[in-house]
Amino acid sequence: MCGIVGFSSLNKSAVGPLVNGLRRLEYRGYDSAGVALESQDGIKVYKQTGKVAELDKLLSHALPESERGKYTIGIAHTRWATHGLPTRANAHPHVADNGNLALVHNGIIENYAALRSGLEKRGIKFLSQTDTEVLAHLVATFDKGDFLVAVSEALKHVEGTYGIATISARHPGEMIVARKGSPLVIGVGEKDIVVASDVSAIVAYTHQVIYLKDGDIARITPDGIDVRSLDNSPVTREMQEVDWDIGSIEKGGYEHFMLKEIFEQPDALANTIRGRLDPSGGTAFLSGLSLSPRELAAVGRVVIIGCGTSLHAGMVGKYLFENLADIPTSPEQAAEFRYSNPIVGPNDWVIALSQSGETADTLAAVRESIRKGALVSGLCNVVGSTIAREAGRGVYLHAGPEISVASTKAFTAQVIALLMTALKLGRTRRLSFEHGDRLVKEIQRIPEIIKEVLAENDAIAKVAEKYASADDMFFIGRGILYPAALEGALKIKEVAYVHAEGYQAAELKHGPIALLSEKTPVVALLADIPGKEKTLGNVQECRARHAPVIGIVTKGDEAAAAAVTDALVVPHASPEIAPIVSVVALQLLAYHVARLRGCEIDQPRNLAKSVTVE
Numbered sequence: 001m002c003g004i005v006g007f008s009s010l011n012k013s014a015v016g017p018l019v020n021g022l023r024r025l026e027y028r029g030y031d032s033a034g035v036a037l038e039s040q041d042g043i044k045v046y047k048q049t050g051k052v053a054e055l056d057k058l059l060s061h062a063l064p065e066s067e068r069g070k071y072t073i074g075i076a077h078t079r080w081a082t083h084g085l086p087t088r089a090n091a092h093p094h095v096a097d098n099g100n101l102a103l104v105h106n107g108i109i110e111n112y113a114a115l116r117s118g119l120e121k122r123g124i125k126f127l128s129q130t131d132t133e134v135l136a137h138l139v140a141t142f143d144k145g146d147f148l149v150a151v152s153e154a155l156k157h158v159e160g161t162y163g164i165a166t167i168s169a170r171h172p173g174e175m176i177v178a179r180k181g182s183p184l185v186i187g188v189g190e191k192d193i194v195v196a197s198d199v200s201a202i203v204a205y206t207h208q209v210i211y212l213k214d215g216d217i218a219r220i221t222p223d224g225i226d227v228r229s230l231d232n233s234p235v236t237r238e239m240q241e242v243d244w245d246i247g248s249i250e251k252g253g254y255e256h257f258m259l260k261e262i263f264e265q266p267d268a269l270a271n272t273i274r275g276r277l278d279p280s281g282g283t284a285f286l287s288g289l290s291l292s293p294r295e296l297a298a299v300g301r302v303v304i305i306g307c308g309t310s311l312h313a314g315m316v317g318k319y320l321f322e323n324l325a326d327i328p329t330s331p332e333q334a335a336e337f338r339y340s341n342p343i344v345g346p347n348d349w350v351i352a353l354s355q356s357g358e359t360a361d362t363l364a365a366v367r368e369s370i371r372k373g374a375l376v377s378g379l380c381n382v383v384g385s386t387i388a389r390e391a392g393r394g395v396y397l398h399a400g401p402e403i404s405v406a407s408t409k410a411f412t413a414q415v416i417a418l419l420m421t422a423l424k425l426g427r428t429r430r431l432s433f434e435h436g437d438r439l440v441k442e443i444q445r446i447p448e449i450i451k452e453v454l455a456e457n458d459a460i461a462k463v464a465e466k467y468a469s470a471d472d473m474f475f476i477g478r479g480i481l482y483p484a485a486l487e488g489a490l491k492i493k494e495v496a497y498v499h500a501e502g503y504q505a506a507e508l509k510h511g512p513i514a515l516l517s518e519k520t521p522v523v524a525l526l527a528d529i530p531g532k533e534k535t536l537g538n539v540q541e542c543r544a545r546h547a548p549v550i551g552i553v554t555k556g557d558e559a560a561a562a563a564v565t566d567a568l569v570v571p572h573a574s575p576e577i578a579p580i581v582s583v584v585a586l587q588l589l590a591y592h593v594a595r596l597r598g599c600e601i602d603q604p605r606n607l608a609k610s611v612t613v614e
């Protein structure tokens, strides 16, 4: 949520790298953007509403190439509004000290109102409605000659979360960055230093990075980085190598990142699976979990926490853990969980699911579970993310960067990671070698099965044409396919702006059926799982109310194909894999409907990829 970039070089212009960095981070927020550039003449700020492309246009008029070389240090921001409308005045960077200081911020200053009124009483005039501007003035107020100390002192007065970068004409050549609750990574190149909210804005320059931790503050100059704690004690942070390459964060010939990421799933999932299956034992190795068979055997309950798509993956997890490991499992929406005074303790295994590893509610739920003594693991995609680090033990998805705001490959990778975890847990309990062996073989086949779903892309696009003008849709599924129905509805809502609701197939007749008509297509998940025949009955109920039904049906299932208005055919898969197979088809359906409706697929309105505020 909100993207920050900073660039510091001895001799290279900061303008291009800052704008490029913002483009990479645009998925984090895209309602306005801005840069602050430092030269010997002081600090210049350029801000624009709308996307980064609008800022780029502004810069190309305001700042000719011939002038850009003098700005070798700068900070930049792409915003997802929290306090105040997405106007130019509310766009970052915010300035203080008569324009001598500029600051960008990701996060929320919770006590900003009290701080602001204190500053206003001292005669400071505010230009925006943001919480961030308070921080800029606070830093300027504390500046008695040492920039890092001024920022530390200001931050000591702040309650809330922040990732910040700030520059000051009073301290030429210095950039101060700090984090608490919002991610910040420093990329260390041979001659340049790049700071960003995540590594996707860094890998074009370097693969050597330092992940700042909460409470860290760093002074960055073109030739060095000095990391400290807020009380100014030196802190050592290891340099790490990032293995994402630049190709993995570009569109690679696809029209949208969403489509690219849907099509990447065979490879992405092969990476999630690689090295984690043990065919000789009919089980999985998940060394990151660092739980002995004895500890696993002692687990009394699994709680899976997440938000949005990750929560849907967690809901699939319930079926997997309960059926394979015979263990009661509750999927919980992370925000509800954290505020419900959850009853968890040493015999409970809390598994946090998060693509970004930065979702504020999921992180808070992890912290609450750790406080209560539960075993906690993270299943995250972004390496080095806060949840991955704080959970202490866990499994990386290795699905590669997900840039499209709508999550696709992370969902399927999460389900596979949960399936392998359930398999491992099951094999320490009652699951037989034969059953484990069958599942290992099925998991090995997943990348090929997904290729078969993707081969249906054109057929799915054709069906999408027929329904692209619908404004309301229902998605129904039963058992392990119910969360897949929720995920299908979520995808089409967020990328195609179609009002859609996911229901347990049996629940439709308890009220929502009143809304069905020839104008409300129903998507029925009819892959081969126990209970499919019952869902076919529900399909008949829908058709009897004139609702057209799009069925996700298994290849060769003539009865299911005949029961629906339009069939999207998917390959045969075992029930444990059925949600993955069905959701890939639903991702393509949502994508094509969105394309036909002319939507901004990779950056849907009002959304942001990484929700780092509550």
Ligand code: F6R
Binding pocket: 307, 308, 309, 310, 311, 353, 354, 355, 356, 357, 358, 359, 362, 405, 406, 407, 408, 490, 494, 609, 610, 611
């Ligand atoms: C939907 C989507 C969101 C995220 C949710 C959690 O396509 O992307 O619903 O799934 O915000 O994000 P993570 O997984 O990063 O914790």
